[in-house]
Amino acid sequence: MSEHPVQKSHRTPGRAAASNPDIRFDRFTAETVDDGWARDEELPVLRTEVRDETARKVITSNSSPDLSFDRSINPYRGCEHGCIYCFARPSHAYLGLSPGLDFETRLIARPNAAEQLRKELSNPRYQPKTIAIGTNTDPYQPIEKERKIMRAVLEVLRDFNHPVAIVTKGTLIARDVDILAPMAAQGLVRVGVSVTTLDNAVSRAMEPRVPSPAARLRVIRQLTDAGIPVRAMVSPVIPALTDHEMEALLQACAEAGAVAASSIVLRLPREVADLFREWVAEHFPDRATRIMGRVREMHGGQDYDPHFGQRMTGQGEWAAILRQRFRLATRKLGLDRSLPQLRTDLFARPPQPGDQMSFL
Template sequence: MSIRIPPRQDQIKGRGARSNDAGRYERHSVEAVDDGWTPDQDLPPLRTEVSEERPRRIITRNTSPDVGFELSINPYRGCEHGCIYCFARPSHAYLGFSPGLDFETKLIARPAAAEVLAKELAAPSYRARVIAIGTNTDPYQPLEKQHRIMRRVLEVLRDHDHPVAIVTKGSLIERDIDILAPMAAKGLARVGISVTTLDPSVARVMEPRVPSPARRLETIRRLADAGIEVRAMVSPIVPALTDHELEAILAAAAGAGAVVASSIPLRLPREVAGLFRDWVEQHFPDRAARILNRVREIHGGRDYDPEFGKRMTGQGHWAALLRQRFDIAAARHGLNRRLPPLRTDLFRVPPRPGDQLSLF
């Protein structure tokens, strides 16, 4: 049984979701009801709670044909950034948590990630392929500043000359330029920075604990100045809300030093659909119906079409027009190039204390 106390508006300031409904795997749910006896005073805001987990394995294998990576690592479960559109929200239901406010307030850190990773890389059967980090939840969300799990993971990958591709919205990645720049010089590291809007007022409510758009552009600049190739990720594009900014975002990203770009239209899998609907009706009531209708148009009349080959690109006239606009703008700013693959041939398992060194 899952007991959910509906949050009051004074409790969720600075959060993305407006509700905390039980996950789809909970058999029963009890909802608290305001009987009028609640004192009329402000309640303390919801605080972020962090628990720890020791994984048996840290490398996740992906078999989806429309995702450009085979291996990934998630240093954290849940994400304090609180992006309302985050497709990873439904994964919190597997843990018995709500994809709503729980996803951004009940977080799980995996402090042994680097240790477990080193053991997996040392397995005789392991063959190096690019490891993607940030494909589910952001490795540079605020709690990384204290926990430093991502930095320790990067140190292991550096010591093994192992290729890594990182996706983030967090400016904290600048802390690790000292690791990433030498790896990038060897062809072992690449970074994607997500920029969804240039409007700080939209970003503030859509991605409440993410660095501002201007700050993310500055992160692109600092990474690029350090010799790290950066992909500008205009994802997700929210129809009737941020789609008009597509060309401006690409121009700004190119000006900051990005070398390639990509985009994905908004997709609303499982519980994300209801959470986004509540959010857009609250913050943009004048255009909520238009936004939601356009999303369904992109996904064949549904909130989300999970079919491989369609879920990342959408379908129909509007999706085709959006791709056309992206292709033209990306070509105009030199962001449509094909980057060479990251190197896997440098991978090695460093000797440990006590190991017998090879004579050859």
């Protein structure tokens, strides 16, 4: 550890992470330190950079017993929403980028995702099952407004009558109601909207570029009014910071039209633990020790327990109390149900250029 304070090279307004942790796959590390020669000029603002990636495969498979889906799509890598607690941050290290500020500011767009998806769904060996989108990074983060990659992906799924489950914090999803509503009428769509807190100040600090809690409640109403089933995702629950809001959050989501709910406790894999600890010490110094103590209590004395069956729900007395509160509240509000399975029997490959016409 250097004896000098770290020298910042940029100002970072609207960012949750305060630093760029080393990339765990790099052989060497570097640190810029303040050598005492103060600079007179004002530091530049750290801006978002986006570069394109040509996707050679767009449907990703998984076999996790903790997940309800076995395939997913990520139109983007990295996420400008910048949620400090995001479990997807460590995935940026595989790109040679840091899970810290790089994850929020150095984004990868996959402009050919829809074209590649059409090819993969057209494969005669492909068997349809629900595709999840938004389970890693948010498909409706700010750059989607201009890039429209998610919309293009939805157009392909619509053309194939393919089921899709979407998770988002972004209100931009309302733009695509014209696609989603007809698909929902066929049993091909469900949406999960994540609402972590009703406190604007807490939300702005921990998820700085996410629409406000009130805006997310409004988009739940917009979707449900269009006939699109919405699950309220009260996730993650942060002990000693947002856990006291659970019942109020669920009630607000139910009043907005949500028909089901889910909840996951805070989990801090790999670099996320240090980033979160750094963040909570800066923004909530009066309760930082208590928050991290509760986190470790729910994860077997560690910042994170990666074991299947426990990493999402936590363990111990505190986690059990949260689960009981969630069950009671969802039962009272009528949110204690699972959404019906999406249909796969409607899947059909649309005619392709060069296909022989049927005489039937």
